[in-house]
Each structure stands twice: as structure tokens, then as C-alpha cells.
Amino acid sequence: MSLIIDSxxxxxxxxxxxxxxxFSVDPGRIFGLLGxxxxxxxxxxxxxxxxxRADAGKVTWQGADNTSLPRRTWGYLPEERGLYPKMVxxxxxxxxxxxxxVSDAAAREEIDDWLERxxxxxxxxxxxxxxxxxxxxxIQFIAAILHDPDVLIMDEPFSGLDPINVRLLKEAFLEMxxxxxxxxxxxxxxxxxxxxxxSIAIVDRGRVIVSGAVREVKRxxxxxxxxxxxxxxxxxxxxxxxxPGVELTTRREDYVELHVPADRDPATILxxxxxxxxxxxxxxxxxxxxxxxxxxxVGRRAVDESEDHxxxxxxxxxx
Amino acid sequence: xxxxFPNALHVARREYLFRVRGRAFLITTVxxxxxxxxxxxxxxxxxxxxxxxxxxxxxxxxxxxxxxxxVLAIQAALALGSDPSAAAGDEEPDDESIxxxxxxxxxxxxxxxxxxxxxxELDALLTITRDxxxxxxxxxxxxxxxxxxxxLLITQAASALAISERLERAGIGxxxxxxxxxxxxxxxxxxxxxxxxxxxDFGGALILAYAVVVLTFMAILTYGNWVAQSVAEEKSNRVxxxxxxxxxxxxxxxxxxxxxxxxxxxQYVAIVVAAVAGFVANGPxxxxxxxxxxxxxxxxxxxxxxxxxxxxxxxxGFILYSTLYxxxxxxxxxxxxxQQAVGPLIFLAMAGxxxxxxxxxxxxxxxxxxxxxxxxxxxxxxxARMLLTSVGAxxxxxxxxxxxxxxxxxxxxxxxxxxxxxxxxxxxxxxxxVWRAARVAR
Numbered sequence: 157m158s159l160i161i162d163s164x165x166x167x168x169x170x171x172x173x174x175x176x177x178x179f180s181v182d183p184g185r186i187f188g189l190l191g192x193x194x195x196x197x198x199x200x201x202x203x204x205x206x207x208x209r210a211d212a213g214k215v216t217w218q219g220a221d222n223t224s225l226p227r228r229t230w231g232y233l234p235e236e237r238g239l240y241p242k243m244v245x246x247x248x249x250x251x252x253x254x255x256x257x258v259s260d261a262a263a264r265e266e267i268d269d270w271l272e273r274x275x276x277x278x279x280x281x282x283x284x285x286x287x288x289x290x291x292x293x294x295i296q297f298i299a300a301i302l303h304d305p306d307v308l309i310m311d312e313p314f315s316g317l318d319p320i321n322v323r324l325l326k327e328a329f330l331e332m333x334x335x336x337x338x339x340x341x342x343x344x345x346x347x348x349x350x351x352x353x354x355s356i357a358i359v360d361r362g363r364v365i366v367s368g369a370v371r372e373v374k375r376x377x378x379x380x381x382x383x384x385x386x387x388x389x390x391x392x393x394x395x396x397x398x399x400p401g402v403e404l405t406t407r408r409e410d411y412v413e414l415h416v417p418a419d420r421d422p423a424t425i426l427x428x429x430x431x432x433x434x435x436x437x438x439x440x441x442x443x444x445x446x447x448x449x450x451x452x453x454v455g456r457r458a459v460d461e462s463e464d465h466x467x468x469x470x471x472x473x474x475x
Numbered sequence: 476x477x478x479x480f481p482n483a484l485h486v487a488r489r490e491y492l493f494r495v496r497g498r499a500f501l502i503t504t505v506x507x508x509x510x511x512x513x514x515x516x517x518x519x520x521x522x523x524x525x526x527x528x529x530x531x532x533x534x535x536x537x538x539x540x541x542x543x544x545x546v547l548a549i550q551a552a553l554a555l556g557s558d559p560s561a562a563a564g565d566e567e568p569d570d571e572s573i574x575x576x577x578x579x580x581x582x583x584x585x586x587x588x589x590x591x592x593x594x595x596e597l598d599a600l601l602t603i604t605r606d607x608x609x610x611x612x613x614x615x616x617x618x619x620x621x622x623x624x625x626x627l628l629i630t631q632a633a634s635a636l637a638i639s640e641r642l643e644r645a646g647i648g649x650x651x652x653x654x655x656x657x658x659x660x661x662x663x664x665x666x667x668x669x670x671x672x673x674x675x676d677f678g679g680a681l682i683l684a685y686a687v688v689v690l691t692f693m694a695i696l697t698y699g700n701w702v703a704q705s706v707a708e709e710k711s712n713r714v715x716x717x718x719x720x721x722x723x724x725x726x727x728x729x730x731x732x733x734x735x736x737x738x739x740x741x742q743y744v745a746i747v748v749a750a751v752a753g754f755v756a757n758g759p760x761x762x763x764x765x766x767x768x769x770x771x772x773x774x775x776x777x778x779x780x781x782x783x784x785x786x787x788x789x790x791x792g793f794i795l796y797s798t799l800y801x802x803x804x805x806x807x808x809x810x811x812x813x814q815q816a817v818g819p820l821i822f823l824a825m826a827g828x829x830x831x832x833x834x835x836x837x838x839x840x841x842x843x844x845x846x847x848x849x850x851x852x853x854x855x856x857x858x859a860r861m862l863l864t865s866v867g868a869x870x871x872x873x874x875x876x877x878x879x880x881x882x883x884x885x886x887x888x889x890x891x892x893x894x895x896x897x898x899x900x901x902x903x904x905x906x907x908x909v910w911r912a913a914r915v916a917r
Contacts, residue, residue: 202898205720207716207719207720207898208898227720227721227722230720232716232717232720234713234716234717234720236713236716237713238709238712238713238714238715238716238717239712239714239717240493240712240714241712242493243493251485251489252717252721254481254485255482255485255486255718255721255722256721257481296717299717
């Protein structure tokens with residue numbers, strides 16, 4: 157039984173933050189929540205966690221209403237990182253574990269294990285304010301999972317991490333999945349989503365634009381991507397765009413990228429190139445990237461707009 | 476909603492340890508304890524540095540036809556004013572009290588005496604003359620403050636001298652005029668026979684009542700502010716979002732109030748212990764120094780039931796205010812805005828404080844009785860009333876019950892404001908937006 161978000165609506169004053177948001181997450185999977193800033197990702201997460209109540213709609217996990225579930229069902233990594241700056245790492249983590257009912261002995265063991273895994277075992281007796289941002293974020297992650305939650309909800313877990321720490325965190329994700337946990341996270345990094353997520357939902361201005369298995373979402377786009385490189389340079393690409401339905405999306409020094417409608421066999425392009433006498437050095441049929449899908453659905457304009465909005469207003473919660 | 480415990484205790488424990496381990500806590504506690512010991516030692520210190528010196532007065536009698544010796548009369552009046560028990564004659568004066576008696580002398584050389592007053596060797600020079608009508612006229616050279624004790628006593632003695640002289644002129648002899656000045660018998664009969672407040676005990680009770688009011692007020696203001704600060708801090712460093720995911724607002728609120736309250740009480744107890752120690756140490760220390768620093772008042776006997784009631788009023792009142800302080804702290808995003816948010820609470824606490832101070836002057840007044848039942852004021856007024864008048868047990872229980880009910884309502888309201896407030900970030904969170912959010916909060 158999965159986590160089902162069923163047409164939740166949330167207003168803050170006159171602002172409609174969520175307008176009938178629905179999607180479902182299969183247990184034991186990694187789920188990506190995509191959307192521009194202010195699209196409603198954080199609000200959705202807070203409602204799932206039951207720290208905010210929706211105006212309408214409901215959330216169920218394994219058939220049970222989320223308002224009736226114990227707190228320790230969930231692990232949460234908020235977007236705005238928050239720890240007690242003057243408290244020692246180990247003591248602080250044990251405090252959060254205790255709030256979830258974890259025994260002190262079990263917490264100590266688990267803390268040592270994770271600090272080791274994140275390669276910061278000697279930070280246990282350090283104050284949080286003495287740690288770098290990246291290391292604080294690792295502590296924040298440990299705080300979210302010490303009580304062994306079934307569902308782990310993370311808001312922008314990769315933002316502000318250097319590549320090494322990104323890799324450590326990805327490994328931690330896979331470790332959690334191998335323990336049978338369900339992971340939901342939001343991010344702007346599409347490559348990370350492609351790498352980790354089986355399913356996604358794209359949220360825009362309080363609505364779910366598209367959701368489901370990544371493969372399915374890509375197929376729904378109704379087109380294929382063809383990357384082509386020939387040594388017949390200088391001939392131009394006019395002959396390609398002249399083909400019905402074919403659209404040139406990227407023109408690079410080493411190859412061109414084309415969109416081909418789903419009902420057209422990409423092989424016809426290869427045939428046409430060969431017929432022209434060019435030597436084909438690269439021919440690749442690919443699915444559209446999530447980035448393309450995201451940009452196409454949400455639109456460049458909306459992205460710009462929301463970033464401007466974010467910069468001009470205070471950090472409000474409608475995101 | 477899950478129960479309050481154990482999470483409230485985890486929060487309280489963290490809060491308490493974090494506070495008490497801090498260097499600021501240690502420093503303030505030590506400083507306050509030292510200050511309070513110094514204050515209680517004031518009588519001894521004053522005696523040691525000789526402020527309690529007897530007054531020295533010179534009298535220049537130019538009206539030499541007076542039938543009564545003005546020097547003796549003034550000497551008697553001053554002795555009566557500085558030590559009432561000496562005049563009552565119920566005790567043999569010991570050497571010390573003789574040494575402490577005011578010294579009134581006849582000024583042989585008025586000019587020299589006037590110079591001595593200016594040099595500070597004498598406290599005052601009183602010149603007695605006769606005016607054109609033959610009435611006595613007094614000129615006082617000395618402290619210019621109209622409320623100066625010596626000056627007041629000498630003014631009274633001068634009136635007595637003049638009046639007795641007029642009586643004598645009217646043909647009333649010395650003996651009869653002494654009778655005329657004799658105060659009548661005056662007995663105050665209390666309505667409640669248990670309510671026999673003799674003057675000495677009442678003085679002690681009054682000082683204790685002031686102490687209770689001031690200490691309660693300070694505890695509410697100081698430690699309430701700690702609670703608000705600490706909530707705002709958790710909001711501003713964003714640890715709140717983690718806390719609110721791990722536990723319910725009610726657990727957080729309760730833990731916060733209990734933990735900060737316990738830390739506050741730790742400091743409070745340290746200060747009160749220091750105060751009592753200082754008070755008790757007065758006697759031995761002044762003895763060691765060889766000065767007469769008697770305790771300024773004697774504490775009235777307190778029954779255990781009364782002490783328990785004081786404790787209950789203090790704790791309930793303190794928790795009531797702290798709970799609301801926590802709610803106020805949850806409404807702001809930055810620590811700098813805390814003062815503004817707690818403004819109305821400070822106002823409320825001050826209103827009770829001033830009402831109690833006014834009420835101490837007239838503890839039997841009807842409005843004091845009414846206000847001592849009102850929840851936000853009863854923690855000040857009821858203990859004060861109990862010390863100064865006799866209050867029925869029913870009234871005390873009613874005041875406590877009202878306080879407890881208000882506390883429960885405040886916890887309900889505060890946890891709603893808190894659960895809504897902690898997730899609202901912005902320049903200023905208005906009461907209206909909090910209320911809107913609180914209605915749908917879990």
C-alpha cells in the first residue's frame with residue numbers, strides 16, 4: 157500500500173498554495189518532487205507530515221489517515237536547516253532520537269554508525285556551530301533518520317553540498333532504500349532525479365502537472381530525441397528541419413539534437429543522412445531528459461517569475 | 476493527539492541543562508546572590524561605618540526667663556524619638572543605649588556653635604528668643620531637609636515648649652499641663668479575634684508582603700522573558716521545524732515552560748537562600764565587628780498551610796505567565812522582536828504589581844479583596860492579603876481554583892497560537908494571521 161496524496165487544497169489568506177494536489181508514492185521507492193520555487197513542494201510535504209492541515213483532501217499511508225499515524229512514521233529534512241548551534245552533535249542527535257522514543261543506547265549506536273558512514277566520526281563531541289555547512293547537513297540527515305522512519309521526506313537535500321558530499325548522501329539514500337524505506341525528496345537537480353528516482357511528480361503553482369513512473373512520464377511526452385553527428389559539415393541542417401514533424405532543438409559543434417514525433421520512425425533520419433552521402437559518426441535514439449520535460453511543462457517564464465517573486469518577498473511559507 | 480510525556484520532559488531536560496550550564500547563568504546567579512547578601516547586611520554595614528551616631532544638638536537660650544529647661548525638654552523629646560522603649564521606662568538603660576542617646580548641650584558661644592554646625596561637628600543649633608509680643612521664637616540651623624528626623628523631633632519639642640508656656644500664662648500649672656498632654660487610652664478591637672496584629676508583627680508581615688510581591692513580579696518578568704526568547708530563538712535558527720515534526724505543540728510548550736521555569740527557580744532559590752543566609756548572618760557578623768546591628772524586623776510566624784498557599788500562587792501564576800510568554804515568542808521570527816510581542820504581557824504583569832503595591836497600604840479595602848481573586852493579579856495580591864489581614868480559606872481556594880482554570884484555558888490558547896505561530900515567518904506576525912492559522916491547526 158502506498159502513500160496517497162488525495163486532492164489536497166491549502167490556502168494562506170488569499171493565496172492558494174495547493175489546488176487539488178494528488179499523487180501517490182509506492183513503498184520502498186525513491187520519489188522525486190519537482191517544481192519551481194513557490195510551486196507548493198514544501199507545503200505538500202508539511203501537510204503529509206501533519207505539521208500543517210489541509211483545507212481539503214487527505215493523505216493516507218498504507219491505508220491509514222496521516223493524522224492518526226505516529227510521529228515516528230516520518231523522517232523530515234527541512235529545506236531551512238535547523239539545529240541548536242551551541243549544542244554538541246552527539247547530545248543533540250540523542251535529544252531528537254529521544255523525542256521519537258528511541259532508547260539512548262540504541263541512539264548512541266546508530267549515531268556512531270552514521271557518523272562513521274559520513275566520515276565524520278570525531279565530530280560527535282563538537283558543537284554544531286563549529287561544523288561546515290556540508291557537515292551540518294549530514295547531521296541534519298542523521299537527525300531525520302535516527303528513529304528508523306518508514307517514510308523519509310527531504311526538502312532540497314542536495315542544495316549547498318559539494319560533489320563528494322552529494323555522493324555520500326546518494327549512497328545514504330540507496331542504503332535507506334535497501335532497508336525498505338520510502339524516500340521522497342524535492343530538488344532542482346534533474347540529473348540526480350534521473351539517477352535515483354523511479355517516480356516523480358512535477359508541481360507548478362499548486363497543481364500537479366504530471367506524475368508517475370519516470371519512464372511513463374517520458375513516454376507521455378509523445379516524442380523521441382535523436383542525436384546525430386556526421387562528417388558532412390558545412391552542408392547545414394536545412395534538410396533535417398525540412399522533414400515533416402522534425403524539430404531541431406540543440407545545435408552543437410559535435411552533434412545536433414532533434415525532436416521526432418512518436419509516430420515517426422527515427423530510422424528514416426538515419427536513412428536520409430546516409431542517402432545524402434554523409435558519413436554518420438553518431439546516431440542515438442534517446443528519451444527526452446527530465447530537464448526538457450520540466451522546462452516544457454513548467455515553462456521558462458514561470459521559472460523566472462517565481463525566482464523574481466522569491467527574491468522580492470520575505471521567505472514565506474507558500475513554497 | 477499523543478500524551479504530554481515523555482516528550483515534554485525531554486524538551487524540559489534539554490532546556491534546563493542548556494540554561495544552567497551556560498556561563499551567563501552562573502555569572503548572573505552569583506552576582507545576584509552577592510547583591511542580595513549585601514542588601515540584607517545593610518543594618519550591620521551602616522552600624523559599622525557609624526551612620527547610627529547619636530545626634531548632637533546645641534541650644535542657645537536667649538529667652539532666659541523660661542520656666543522649663545529647654546535643653547532637658549529637647550533632650551527628652553529626641554530620646555523618645557530615637558528609642559521609644561527607653562522612654563517607656565520598662566527597661567534599665569544599658570551602657571550602649573546611653574551611649575547612643577542624643578547629646579543636647581547649651582551653647583556657651585553661639586558663634587562658635589554655628590561654626591561647629593557648618594563644619595559638621597554638630598548636627599544643629601537651635602536658638603530660642605522672644606519676639607515683640609513676648610512669644611517664644613525658634614531658629615533652627617542645620618539640615619535643610621524638612622523631613623530630617625532630628626528637625627521634626629525638635630519642631631515638636633518647640634511646639635510643646637511654647638504651648639506649655641501659654642498654658643502656664645493661662646493659669647494652668649505644670650502638673651495639670653502634663654496631664655493635658657497625656658494621650659488618651661485607645662484600644663483597637665479587631666473584628667476577627669484571630670486577627671490580632673500587634674505593631675511589631677505587622678511591620679515584619681508588611682516587609683514580607685512587599686518582598687513576596689516584588690519577587691513574584693521579578694520572577695514573572697525575568698523568567699517569562701527567558702521562555703519567549705528561547706521560543707523565538709528556536710524559530711529563528713529553524714530548529715523549530717524539526718521539533719514540531721518530532722512532537723506536538725503542546726509537548727513543546729509544556730517542556731519549554733517547565734525547563735525554563737526549573738532553571739529560573741534554581742536561580743531564584745539560590746538568591747532566596749542567599750537572602751536568608753545574609754539575614755541570619757547579620758547578628759553574628761555585627762557582634763564580631765563589635766557594632767549594634769540588630770535585625771531590622773522580626774519575621775511573623777507562618778503556618779505550613781499558608782506557606783503551601785504561597786507556593787501554589789507563585790507556581791500557578793508563574794506558569795500562567797510563562798505559557799503566554801511562550802505563545803508570544805512563537806509569534807515573532809527574530810529575537811529582536813520579542814520585546815514587542817511580550818509588551819501586552821509586561822503591561823498585565825505591571826498592572827498587577829502596581830495594584831498590589833497600592834493595595835498593601837490598605838489591605839482591607841474592598842477592591843483589594845476583589846482583585847485578589849482575579850487570576851492575573853491573585854499571585855501578587857492574595858499572598859499579600861493573607862499576610863496582612865485574615866482571609867477565609869474559602870476565598871483562598873476560590874482564587875486558586877480560578878487561577879488553575881485560567882491556566883488551563885491559557886495552555887489551550889497558547890498551544891494553538893504556538894502551533895500556528897511557529898511555522899509563520901515574516902516581518903511581523905499579526906494576531907489576526909495567527910488566529911486564522913490557529914483555527915485550523917492540529
